Amino acid sequence: MNRNMMTGLVTGSLIGATIGMYAVTQMNNGDRRRLMRQRNRMMKKASNVVKGMNMF
Numbered sequence: 281m282n283r284n285m286m287t288g289l290v291t292g293s294l295i296g297a298t299i300g301m302y303a304v305t306q307m308n309n310g311d312r313r314r315l316m317r318q319r320n321r322m323m324k325k326a327s328n329v330v331k332g333m334n335m336f
Contacts (some may be wrong), residue, residue: 304312 304315307315
């Protein structure tokens with residue numbers, strides 16, 4: 281990867297994380313709980329996919 285692309289990825293990641301944290305702080309408790317449940321389900325599915333690929 282070239283230097284400009286790497287810099288863009290890092291900058292985009294930082295901006296995305298900052299906006300995401302701001303959005304979470306603006307949510308009410310019910311929405312926050314719902315988001316966490318959805319996130320947990322996604323993480324379980326992703327880990328099952330990675331296990332199926334036998335990469336690690």
